[in-house]
Amino acid sequence: AQRVTQPEKLLSVFKGAPVELKCNYSYSGSPELFWYVQYSRQRLQLLLRHISRESIKGFTADLNKGETSFHLKKPFAQEEDSAMYYCALKISNFGNEKLTFGTGTRLTIIP
């Protein structure tokens, strides 16, 4: 069965330091992976997806199929990055698509 693992529930990083939020997945098919973010008192929203290969708010994430990982990285943390981050895997089954979420990592940026 498919699974998404985020090993860190909590992560604290000093402002200006590099950030890495870990995500590993297990899925027998071709994976499509996403990072979603929830800022305080806001709704869950897409941060980035691996297909786009883009950098959003300074964050990047590379899909590593060999290591089945999709870690989220940012070279210099900013205070506004404090939020809850979820890694998600989209699976397709007979035309039905759905997302499987990791347990999330709460990132706190220390001023």
Next chain:
Amino acid sequence: SAVISQKPSRDICQRGTSLTIQCQVDSQVTMMFWYRQQPGQSLTLIATANQGSEATYESGFVIDKFPISRPNLTFSTLTVSNMSPEDSSIYLCSVDRAGTEAFFGQGTRLTVV
């Protein structure tokens, strides 16, 4: 993008009663998704609601406990029936437009006492 209005935003309910959560989308979508997020845990998909057909429930969730309606392409309801304290959770409505990005409602924070 998609704008999703979900209500109520929160409620406190007595055990044994039922609560219906409404989800309104600002444009037509084929599939709507209902999630549960229990305290300290991740989002778990309850069911997928397609307009004009029965909802598809995930393992561990049944229609008698979580009946869903999908009367048109912009609206859905989820009912939490015969509630117990274990049903205390955040319930989220979501849509996935064009299969590229999921949009979420603000969530309904349910407390069962």
